[in-house]
Amino acid sequence: MKELRVGLLGIGTVGGGTFTVLQRNQADISRRLGTHIHITLVADRNLALAKEVTGGQVTVTDDAFAVVNHPDIDVVVELIGGYTVAKELVLTAIANGKHVVTANKALLAVHGNEIFQAAANKGVIVAYEAAVAGGIPIIKALREGLSANKIEWVAGIINGTTNFILSEMRDKGLAFTEVLSEAQRLGYAEADPTFDVEGIDAAHKLTIMASIAFGIPLQFDQAYTEGITQLTTKDIQYAEELGYRVKLLGITKQSAAGVELRVHPTLIPEKRLIANVNGAMNAVLVKGDAVGPTLYYGAGAGAEPTASSVVADLIDIARAQATPFEQRVPYLGMPLDQQQPLPMLPISEISTAYYLRMRVLDKPGVLAEVTKILSDGEISIDAMMQKEPQEGEAEADIVILTHVTLEKTMDIAIKAIEGLAAIDGQVTKIRMEELGR
């Protein structure tokens, strides 16, 4: 087998991890593979860092284009991130006939259709196990392990930062902003946490999984995204009392009407395994028609977990490099020319159960008015909880769990409820998923 000469773009956290893992496990990997994987060129703007990490064993440069244009590189590993330069580098590498490994979910979710088409035209591989759920081999599971199935839905905790924040909010009863600061201090959240806390990062990963699950093009612009910044510890506690945990889930589901693609805080029954995934860990639950529900759990970020996926991709590429294009596993499970653009449902057209919380004046008849509105909308109630007003307060919290309802129907009912004289302020709405059958 031909040995693999690798050019690494970016020697930060994941790049450094990739270098370390390859070096530490080189002997075993070469025995498994029957050939060697060599990082022969490293590009980083921080040349001193690149020299330090590689220990002077590898040529380093601050010119990433020197790597993607180098004639002796077989595979480019893109670990720079972002959309702009990374895209140009990846497309140049492909144009030069090089395989690509990337951990860049934003790039793939937004420009993946173009990138994969370019790669198909040149007959090169673009591998991206590290782009979704870090070290968990979820791309391989979805694309190969479950290839016999019609996938019905995928639901994942695919952002470690927000899962860490939600776990801390629950465990310590702290508010979102307090925990965010703590997470930033610990390095679990970035200085600008928008991509994480607003669900954008999760939506990138979900977009990729949806494409594989349903054989559709990547459509990040169709994803509904709602973050955790509005979540209160009160709702987390009420959910808990009702037997639920609140998680930021990426959910994609195929129904007769079309494909749902949405990221939002979600109540999950506490008895589900995925409800018990805590801290910065990730987990993806996949429901196939033959296999039923399966779950994949592990570290979703970090130097070596992510490197584990990058290096596994390199090993796959070393094996597949001589395989004819049509014999390889298609980039997104389905060959590009076989993808079907199924209708994508806007959030108003999705169907799910709901957790509703409202503050009501503590006087007779309010509940009757609220339940009348729900009943008029043909929304059935699954559970209800009325909390005593706090000492000295005239208002109480009412929490209602509904059965599955069309979102736009729910929103009409909520507007009507908010119009009631006895209701103070807005109704808090959190979606709820059983994740069973």
Add this chain to the structure above:
Amino acid sequence: MKELRVGLLGIGTVGGGTFTVLQRNQADISRRLGTHIHITLVADRNLALAKEVTGGQVTVTDDAFAVVNHPDIDVVVELIGGYTVAKELVLTAIANGKHVVTANKALLAVHGNEIFQAAANKGVIVAYEAAVAGGIPIIKALREGLSANKIEWVAGIINGTTNFILSEMRDKGLAFTEVLSEAQRLGYAEADPTFDVEGIDAAHKLTIMASIAFGIPLQFDQAYTEGITQLTTKDIQYAEELGYRVKLLGITKQSAAGVELRVHPTLIPEKRLIANVNGAMNAVLVKGDAVGPTLYYGAGAGAEPTASSVVADLIDIARAQATPFEQRVPYLGMPLDQQQPLPMLPISEISTAYYLRMRVLDKPGVLAEVTKILSDGEISIDAMMQKEPQEGEAEADIVILTHVTLEKTMDIAIKAIEGLAAIDGQVTKIRMEELGR
């Protein structure tokens, strides 16, 4: 791509499931694959059943050898089970240059080295995703997804029957024999449940995973196997009070001393995800040096979950059939000529923590004697619980959790404890695993 002509041996539960899944999802599978997978020949001793399941669309025969010797068959799917005829059929298929898919863990654990060597000599594929943990793509995860890692240990709930029984014993407080009858009535346990309840089936699957994890030959005869027939609801309850669940785990671990390969009831901290895998479900926890702990969960048995893995193997074979032998993923992750026969540790040489329960006369000084023995053996105590004697009884239960200790050291201490005058009967010993770092 060449279309794949499949001969199916056995059209029972899994064979029927395979036929159904392939038929139902044929269109999608063909789009993903760019070719067709056709079951063209089915062998079963029950010809009427074979005709009924296949609906007259496929040639059926009661002569399995007619399938493995048929010139127009590319892949033989062996779903007969057992060691004898199945082995002859598989070896004949290989000798005839056919690829093989099998769900037969017993066959592979016991005769796998011979079978894979024969397959290597002929350059054919033997795929067996369905042999371990049913529908969970754990073989693919271990062999490919985590290929960058040095695997440190694997711990799995890999027998659904015993996990169902243990879950019921815990939930309902029923004795083993009662739940076993119930499980047999429900079809979760066979009429002769020995393979399941004595841990033999789990040891078969563990043997296969150990080979992949550590690059060693299959060595079922080195596996230590202890079932759940001696487990009492009392110990399950005490474990619960101490924050643990009891699961039948298959554990394989590499240390400086060698490889541990053992199946036995195990206490696991209740906060671990795997401790919360209930009913007939399976889960495998894999610790890699780069990725950290990862977990894979799903149905470990049943018609369609197992078929999901069989059909995924067929899809892989369709893709890999034209790939040169050395470019394919090795049968057991490591090429046969690169396997290393690491020392296998007998159970006396393993190290783990322990749960000990003893019945003691309720009088002063007993505990001092017991703890003196442990201390003399340099066994440290992690937790202890003394239960009040029941009304009218003179004896009380003492439960001790120890830190990690060499098993033979533990056994010497237990002998000494059992020799104390105040100790009634034998000490119950259950191994305990943290399954954290």
